[in-house]
Amino acid sequence: MREKFTSSAKRVIKYAHEEAKAAQSDSVGSENILLGIIFDRRSIACGLLKSLNVDLDELDTKIRENLTYGNYKFENLNFDENAKQIIELAYKEARDVRHTFIGSAHMVLAILKLPDTKACQILNSVGVDYEGYSKKFLEKLAEDEKKANEPESIQAYSVKTRQKTPGYVESFSKSGMWERFTSSAKRVIKHAHEEAVHFHNDSVDLDHMLLGLLKDENLFAVKVLKRMDIPIEMLRVAVIQGIPIGTVNSSNLDFSNQSKELLELAYKEARSLRNTHITSEHLLLGLLKLTDTETYKLLNNFNITFQGVLNTMAELIPSMQKWVLKENELLKLLRRSGYTFETEAILRMAFKEAALRSDVRLTPEDLLFAILKLEPLDITAFLNKYGVTYDQAIEYFKDTKKEDLPEKKPDDDTKGLAEDEKT
Numbered sequence: 001m002r003e004k005f006t007s008s009a010k011r012v013i014k015y016a017h018e019e020a021k022a023a024q025s026d027s028v029g030s031e032n033i034l035l036g037i038i039f040d041r042r043s044i045a046c047g048l049l050k051s052l053n054v055d056l057d058e059l060d061t062k063i064r065e066n067l068t069y070g071n072y073k074f075e076n077l078n079f080d081e082n083a084k085q086i087i088e089l090a091y092k093e094a095r096d097v098r099h100t101f102i103g104s105a106h107m108v109l110a111i112l113k114l115p116d117t118k119a120c121q122i123l124n125s126v127g128v129d130y131e132g133y134s135k136k137f138l139e140k141l142a143e144d145e146k147k148a149n150e151p152e153s154i155q156a157y158s159v160k161t162r163q164k165t166p167g168y169v170e171s172f173s174k175s176g177m178w179e180r181f182t183s184s185a186k187r188v189i190k191h192a193h194e195e196a197v198h199f200h201n202d203s204v205d206l207d208h209m210l211l212g213l214l215k216d217e218n219l220f221a222v223k224v225l226k227r228m229d230i231p232i233e234m235l236r237v238a239v240i241q242g243i244p245i246g247t248v249n250s251s252n253l254d255f256s257n258q259s260k261e262l263l264e265l266a267y268k269e270a271r272s273l274r275n276t277h278i279t280s281e282h283l284l285l286g287l288l289k290l291t292d293t294e295t296y297k298l299l300n301n302f303n304i305t306f307q308g309v310l311n312t313m314a315e316l317i318p319s320m321q322k323w324v325l326k327e328n329e330l331l332k333l334l335r336r337s338g339y340t341f342e343t344e345a346i347l348r349m350a351f352k353e354a355a356l357r358s359d360v361r362l363t364p365e366d367l368l369f370a371i372l373k374l375e376p377l378d379i380t381a382f383l384n385k386y387g388v389t390y391d392q393a394i395e396y397f398k399d400t401k402k403e404d405l406p407e408k409k410p411d412d413d414t415k416g417l418a419e420d421e422k423t
Helices: 007-022 030-039 044-051 056-065 081-096 104-111 118-125 130-148 151-160 167-175 183-198 206-215 220-227 232-241 257-272 280-287 294-301 306-316 318-323 327-337 341-356 364-373 378-385 390-399 413-418
Strands: none
Touching: 007 030, 007 104, 007 232, 030 044, 030 056, 030 081, 030 104, 030 118, 044 056, 044 104, 044 130, 056 118, 081 104, 104 118, 104 130, 183 206, 183 280, 206 220, 206 232, 206 257, 206 280, 206 294, 220 232, 220 280, 220 306, 232 294, 257 280, 280 294, 280 306, 341 364, 364 378, 364 390
């Protein structure tokens, strides 16, 4: 029967499960399904409720007041008897109006046919009954059918449904950055954009990016989190609960300034790991670099840290281990081969420079900054003589535009990390 569900109805089922898990219930009930229905404020079901003068925010509050909270932590929840009845009746409601699909409005009608369920009682308490909702539903069907038969409407529909390049792809293409993402990273961005549209927000923000990351369990970033024993479903629910429902009805959304900064940081993370393309884990590392954001705080609440992710990545990809050597380990290796005290002073200072960026790795820039800070060194005096100072170097690398990356592109996240081994 699942193949008969519209995308809107599938989202209802998905969010009903997430609401039941968040309440630590042992099953999905009628009230969870009702929460799932009103979660998507753009749906036909919600539109019909609004036409009956229902305040969806008040309805949401009323449902949550009637939820039964448990102490279960099941990953996979089954529907209780009431929820199963709702699905069966929704199918019958769809057949009654000769629909070949099951939508969210059919589910509301099904709920209103089950007076003993909590969901039906809550709807009744806000003035919604089967007769009134059914009348509005049939009026909407008649209106849609009339519009569909109008020549101008058909022409407008054909124009609307033509394939267009999404706005966010166009903006990336102009800068040349879009080609630097692997196919999996592009999917993350696409899912993030969809989430922002779904929540009626005015831009794609960090929480949408995190949801985009968590949507595909085959991503390497998600595998890293699972290796760290992070409960992915609980994290996803926590992110969703923190996203406000907006009022924007547009699919042409730009990225917020923080999201743009995230993409810049993801590029830098890719470059630091000697990768030529940006993958999902670079986006995750970028999120963990934005320490003044609510998304960062949420990740930290789940014990997800920059160093933890980096070390786990190194466990999964042995070739990465050489990039995550700690200060003492590096100095031990150097002592075996012999080095001067000045070299050790430069390295220690370079690690401090890396720490200022909340990083656990050294970059060539860190070594340069360290040399310019250690004034007694001959090489420092030489650089200063030609006008190269610490402050100038910091400013230069802060404002330097990104270099173009090679055109060769890996097929997936893992290749993105494993390549350049010979280098």
